[in-house]
Amino acid sequence: MKLRRLTAALGTAALLCVAGCSADGVKDAITGEEKDTPPVPVTLTPNVEQKASDVKVSTRVKVRADNGEVSSVRLRSADGKTEIKGRTGSNGWTAAERLEPGTTYQLKATGVGEDGTYKTVRRTFTTQQLTLAQQTYPSVAPLQGETVGVGMPVIVTFDVPVKNRALFEKHMSVTTNKDVEGSWNWMSDREAHFRPEKFWPAHTKVKVDLSLNSLPAGNGVYGQQDQKVEFAVGKKAVSIVNVARHRLTYTVDGKAIRKIPVTTGDDGHRTREGIKVVMEKFDSVDMDAATTGVDSEDPGYYNISDVRWAMRVTNSGEFLHAAPWSVGAQGNANVSHGCTGMSTANAKWLYDRSRRGDVIKYVNSPRGLEDQNGWTDWNVPWDKWKQGSALQADGTGA
Numbered sequence: 001m002k003l004r005r006l007t008a009a010l011g012t013a014a015l016l017c018v019a020g021c022s023a024d025g026v027k028d029a030i031t032g033e034e035k036d037t038p039p040v041p042v043t044l045t046p047n048v049e050q051k052a053s054d055v056k057v058s059t060r061v062k063v064r065a066d067n068g069e070v071s072s073v074r075l076r077s078a079d080g081k082t083e084i085k086g087r088t089g090s091n092g093w094t095a096a097e098r099l100e101p102g103t104t105y106q107l108k109a110t111g112v113g114e115d116g117t118y119k120t121v122r123r124t125f126t127t128q129q130l131t132l133a134q135q136t137y138p139s140v141a142p143l144q145g146e147t148v149g150v151g152m153p154v155i156v157t158f159d160v161p162v163k164n165r166a167l168f169e170k171h172m173s174v175t176t177n178k179d180v181e182g183s184w185n186w187m188s189d190r191e192a193h194f195r196p197e198k199f200w201p202a203h204t205k206v207k208v209d210l211s212l213n214s215l216p217a218g219n220g221v222y223g224q225q226d227q228k229v230e231f232a233v234g235k236k237a238v239s240i241v242n243v244a245r246h247r248l249t250y251t252v253d254g255k256a257i258r259k260i261p262v263t264t265g266d267d268g269h270r271t272r273e274g275i276k277v278v279m280e281k282f283d284s285v286d287m288d289a290a291t292t293g294v295d296s297e298d299p300g301y302y303n304i305s306d307v308r309w310a311m312r313v314t315n316s317g318e319f320l321h322a323a324p325w326s327v328g329a330q331g332n333a334n335v336s337h338g339c340t341g342m343s344t345a346n347a348k349w350l351y352d353r354s355r356r357g358d359v360i361k362y363v364n365s366p367r368g369l370e371d372q373n374g375w376t377d378w379n380v381p382w383d384k385w386k387q388g389s390a391l392q393a394d395g396t397g398a
Helices: 002-020 165-170 345-352 384-388
Strands: 024-029 035-038 045-046 062-067 066-076 086-089 092-095 104-113 119-127 138-141 152-158 172-176 183-190 189-194 205-210 215-216 221-223 228-232 237-242 246-254 254-261 274-277 280-288 303-312 320-324 339-341 359-365
Touching: 045 119, 062 104, 066 086, 066 092, 138 205, 138 228, 138 384, 152 205, 165 183, 165 189, 165 215, 183 254, 183 384, 228 384, 254 345, 280 320, 303 345, 320 345, 339 345
Parallel strands: 237 359, 320 339
Antiparallel strands: 024 035, 045 062, 062 066, 062 092, 066 104, 086 092, 104 119, 138 152, 152 189, 172 205, 183 189, 205 228, 215 221, 237 246, 246 254, 274 359, 280 303, 303 320
């Protein structure tokens, strides 16, 4: 019975407390006096100081809230032309982009405290100035919307050297609509290529996303611009040029479509063996041997204008093209200075069906293809290719 009375008494006391609590305070359980509940103000902590100058362009602006939450943030250039969006999460607000050089920004951030009160902070700051020599701009091949052959690598070229290759590579992504394993390979501080283990599957859709703007490239250099490029891979077209038999076989999806008699390089100018890729196409081009280092006084010098239906496959000047002057040798002998010549009709037929990135495989030649004499990526074994990744080199993995 005593236990029941005590329970009832405690229940009554609890009800009284609930009834006696006010919005402004709580009564002391012993004295009955009302005590104030102190407000919990919000404190906003931007990571940039007011009127700061020379703020690094690699900065991602952040806003944090103590004793509350970040409710809204606006970050934009003082002229109002550029606004940087951001993401709000459990740790506050973080800008989605880095900053532009030589720009004054205005930041306005508002937070709400645990007591429901709001506080706003404002910052005006200016980023560091950069010369053109301190900015590196990436250009991308293929081009936006281009359809290419199955041998086309993704090529990113920088106009100023990149020393922080691993950091840049972490921000260079390639995604596809088909299951493809691929890897970057740095040819130099200025050029990186991406290719799959095998040729691209026909009709693949590819997206290249370079998030490099204001990313530190090393030696005081920063990335200049993000790039987003989408391209498509067309049919699997592979031409096989048998140098010894003077024949080109054009195949689609492994099926021979047409065999074309050709002539390739003579004994003094052997056409190189290996997997080459169509780099450029010209319906007409002037061919001057001086561009390949041959002096005009050399017996092997030539200068031919209006060469039709030409497709470049090496940096050193090998083309497939119309060669009406050597039709008698085509299919019988190799008489060119290294190019693959064919009749005008056959050259146009092949030209009309070819894209940048189509594969031209040369076999049965005594002369090998030098590394990087054109887009020679497919001549590198896959395991060795992956070693060219900066992420593999620094041990972080691709």
